[in-house]
Amino acid sequence: MPELTDSQVTVVGGGAVGAAAAYFLAREGYRDLQIIEAGNTSSETTSQAAGLVGQSRTTLDRTRLTIASAAFYRNLEKDLGYTADWRETGSIRLALSDASVAELQQIAAVAAQADLHVELIDGRRVQELCPMLEDVSAVRLALWCPTDGYVQPNSLTDAYLQAARDLGARVIPHTRVVGVDVRDGVVTGLQTDHGNIATDMVVNAAGPWAGALARLAGVEMPIVPVLHEYFVTEPQDGWDSGSPTLRIPEIQVYARGEGSGVLCGGFEHNGTSIDPATVAIDSVLPATLNWEVLGAFAEDFARFVPTFGDAGIRTVFRGWPGFTPDGRFVVGPVAGLRGFVMAAGCNAHGVSGSAGLAQHLLESLTGDVSPYVRSLSPNRFLPRTWSWSEARLQAQAICENYYPMPAQPV
Ligand SMILES: Cc1cc2nc3c(=O)[nH]c(=O)nc-3n(C[C@H](O)[C@H](O)[C@H](O)COP(=O)(O)OP(=O)(O)OC[C@H]3O[C@@H](n4cnc5c(N)ncnc54)[C@H](O)[C@@H]3O)c2cc1C
Numbered sequence: 001m002p003e004l005t006d007s008q009v010t011v012v013g014g015g016a017v018g019a020a021a022a023y024f025l026a027r028e029g030y031r032d033l034q035i036i037e038a039g040n041t042s043s044e045t046t047s048q049a050a051g052l053v054g055q056s057r058t059t060l061d062r063t064r065l066t067i068a069s070a071a072f073y074r075n076l077e078k079d080l081g082y083t084a085d086w087r088e089t090g091s092i093r094l095a096l097s098d099a100s101v102a103e104l105q106q107i108a109a110v111a112a113q114a115d116l117h118v119e120l121i122d123g124r125r126v127q128e129l130c131p132m133l134e135d136v137s138a139v140r141l142a143l144w145c146p147t148d149g150y151v152q153p154n155s156l157t158d159a160y161l162q163a164a165r166d167l168g169a170r171v172i173p174h175t176r177v178v179g180v181d182v183r184d185g186v187v188t189g190l191q192t193d194h195g196n197i198a199t200d201m202v203v204n205a206a207g208p209w210a211g212a213l214a215r216l217a218g219v220e221m222p223i224v225p226v227l228h229e230y231f232v233t234e235p236q237d238g239w240d241s242g243s244p245t246l247r248i249p250e251i252q253v254y255a256r257g258e259g260s261g262v263l264c265g266g267f268e269h270n271g272t273s274i275d276p277a278t279v280a281i282d283s284v285l286p287a288t289l290n291w292e293v294l295g296a297f298a299e300d301f302a303r304f305v306p307t308f309g310d311a312g313i314r315t316v317f318r319g320w321p322g323f324t325p326d327g328r329f330v331v332g333p334v335a336g337l338r339g340f341v342m343a344a345g346c347n348a349h350g351v352s353g354s355a356g357l358a359q360h361l362l363e364s365l366t367g368d369v370s371p372y373v374r375s376l377s378p379n380r381f382l383p384r385t386w387s388w389s390e391a392r393l394q395a396q397a398i399c400e401n402y403y404p405m406p407a408q409p410v
Contacts, residue, residue, distance in 0.1 A: 018205030230265020249403030332364030
């Protein structure tokens with residue numbers, strides 16, 4: 001196993017985002033690069049993700065980002081020789097109200113601008129594509145995107161890491177960063193529980209702990225861990241891993257086939273977040289599962305599949321994806337702290353958006369940064385004019401109102 005050493009670039013965090021950042025940086029020519037991970041790679045938030053990759057969004061920039069990410073996953077095995085277990089199942093987004101119909105029409109218009117093929121379809125066509133939905137009487141309109149799908153988050157992360165290793169990157173698991181050395185506004189090294197190293201650039205890809213890591217460098221970043229969870233049922237008639245992925249904004253629920261069971265999750269209206277000012281760099285999951293919330297997802301989804309209410313639950317997945325007060329990624333160098341670069345604040349898009357986010361990271365390190373990538377800069381939160389209590393409420397609200405996403409760049 002490689003040893004912790006001095007390095008030009010050190011990525012902190014071995015989840016999907018850190019792994020993607022490492023691969024894209026190595027591909028760009030940053031070869032003296034190591035990834036430091038407190039536990040095992042992809043053992044935290046990434047391991048819990050559903051892996052849904054939805055390309056159609058309300059804004060053009062975000063749609064282009066996910067189109068590029070999906071293309072990368074589709075071709076990953078051919079291009080890099082490793083698999084992300086990409087499944088191109090297509091996706092269906094249901095509209096049950098006038099507001100949602102208008103939103104779908106807007107999304108379809110954005111998709112047309114981005115050259116993404118989508119179709120607005122009726123309930124009958126929904127049932128043809130997804131016969132397991134027995135009752136579609138409430139469906140006013142739906143958006144079908146045949147090239148959407150999902151990845152297996154751990155496979156994707158392993159693929160990035162293998163590809164980064166092939167380019168010379170070193171992966172150092174079971175090593176925790178406990179301090180950041182800064183001299184005259186420049187990052188000079190990291191302190192870890194296995195010794196200290198010199199490094200010229202730190203990429204903060206610490207997921208929900210990115211705010212805590214930034215604080216070690218003397219910077220406050222409003223990355224708020226918000227609880228998110230889903231369950232996988234016992235086998236259900238008609239479902240398999242090729243079933244289209246489903247999103248139903250009105251009930252804040254998503255679903256897809258997982259084996260012959262159904263993976264079903266959602267975004268509850270009364271979310272649970274952790275005070276980012278006090279989050280410990282440890283696993284912080286609540287001891288008990290929240291059956292009230294999970295049961296409500298099942299009950300709501302049973303409007304479309306009446307037998308679903310009786311489905312046995314096989315497993316529950318949960319974690320604390322990092323949300324930001326404006327629902328946008330936090331990507332790029334931190335002003336006034338040379339060598340400290342953020343790659344965090346994924347707002348529950350960190351798996352699907354990892355390839356795009358890593359490309360934005362590269363762009364942020366060049367002299368030629370587009371207005372969109374500039375809008376993701378951590379410097380929008382500096383100098384700090386916000387309060388932790390407000391930032392926490394706003395970030396939690398982004399999660400609670402995940403569907404529909406606000407009509408602004410994310
Ligand atoms: C239930 C659930 C479902 C989800 N579904 C989806 C989905 O369908 N699609 C999607 O795109 N996203 C989804 N997400 C969100 C997605 O999981 C996250 O956005 C993504 O995993 C974030 O990746 P990451 O690498 O930033 O974070 P993580 O995977 O948490 O990785 C961060 C790593 O940093 C390490 N670390 C932290 N501090 C330190 C330190 N001081 N020193 C060393 N290492 C450190 C941690 O150990 C951790 O491994 C879901 C999340 C959950 C919880």
